[in-house]
Amino acid sequence: MKALRTHAVGGPETLKLDDLPDPVPGAGEVVVRVRACSINFPDTLMIRDLYQFKPERPYAPGSELAGTIEALGEGVTGWSVGDRVMAMIGNGGLAEMAVVPADRLFALPADVDFATGASLLMTYGTTIHALKDRGHIKAGDTMLVLGAAGGVGLSAIELGKAYGARVIAAVSSEEKAQVARQAGADEVVIYGRAPFDKAQSKALAEQFKAACGPGGANIVYDIVGGDYSEPAVRAIAWEGRFLVVGFPAGIAKLPLNLTLLKSCDVCGVFWGGFIAREPDNFKAQVAELFGLLKAGKINPRVSQRFTLDEGREAIATLENRQAMGKVVVEMIG
The missing domain is CATH 3.90.180.10 (Medium-chain alcohol dehydrogenases, catalytic domain)
Structure with a gap:
């Protein structure tokens, strides 16, 4: 072979x-x-x-x-x-x-x-675990997805919509924005390339806030990290959940005073550890994914x-x- x-x-x-x-x-x-x-x-x-x-x-x-x-x-x-x-x-x-x-x-x-x-398994499996077990998603939530046009990001859009959330997709180009819209995103933010200076970081936070609305994002699904994370935290809702999924743009350094001011949670999502520790729950979530696939809610x-x-x-x-x-x-x- x-x-x-x-x-x-x-x-x-x-x-x-x-x-x-x-x-x-x-x-x-x-x-x-x-x-x-x-x-x-x-x-x-x-x-x-x-x-x-x-x-x-x-x-x-x-x-x-x-x-x-x-x-x-x-x-x-x-x-x-x-x-x-x-x-x-x-x-x-x-x-x-x-x-x-x-x-x-x-x-x-x-x-x-x-x-x-x-x-x-990996993309949708990571996301269903993240949204249900770590993000405690519920109908009516607003969710901001960073890096929304990749495989994991698109799974977050689809599963977020399947669970009744309003989904804002953040991407780096208009071409990727079209892909996110096709997956069901309610609104799209197009961001620039990092690194960001202080003014650029503040401007991106204002973009996120405007898209999420006055209540902010109940869930931030961060697949990107780097300079993109802090602006997203600034757009989070009171008692929101910031899900750390990946960091291809680098490991973020967050001002922890923001978590106090927002009374929000920063939650790590280690899917591999979840599989090893909770194999029965993992299998149940895979069965749920097949049900959603058959129903046409994910693709x-x-x-x-x-x-x-x-x-x-x-x-x-x-x-x-x-x-x-x-x-x-x-x-x-």
Whole structure:
């Protein structure tokens, strides 16, 4: 089989397409013939050794995949060769075959294509956990979403609307604004490129306040960080919830006096930790996502598709913040 692997610390250009023996499942494992693997922001960090998990090299990045079961390991029950599945595996997805622990598999319905299946768990899973468990979302809330045109941001727009919130999408261009509107955003703020000086930061805060309205944002969904976070906190409602999801623009430094003046909560969202600590709740949320998908309330937007040979370009597209929706690598054959 072929696998796109990292052998040394570096960017996507350092990845090599290797020929490897077909994998053999161990006890409690299955081999999945990968049909689609989505690219997520942790993939861009892991190959540069900037993520909290650092697998032993060489390995293939790619944590979210969909495909069919090729082989079953000892002791695996409830699954059969040929079953359509999706899974989160940490790494190993950018390969024609991947070994997956059987307890990480989810059945992929026949009417859901592989690219969609590979685009559901991490983005929508992160967001449903964030909004329900950390943000305590309720109908009538106003939610400000930073970085709203990426895969996670679009999931926040869709799930926010599904739960009855008014959603303000913050993006960096008119092209991204159109994507956010198509996903259901009630209003859009277009911001400039950081870094911001004091006047620019204040101006952005005023943009956010105007869009959110006099009551402010009950939830801020911050996927961006950096200089964008403080203006969003300044637009938060009394007893609002500021959800820290990611920081591709850098780790924000917030004046903590703002949290006192707003009586607001700053809540970390560590989805991986949630999965490990509350697996039953995670599975229940995945079932809820399938229900929302079937009802047409969410629909992962696959914006760009690449072949395995083009996997380096796929990762670079996400790393350079060019993606509007999910970036998916599809295996041929």
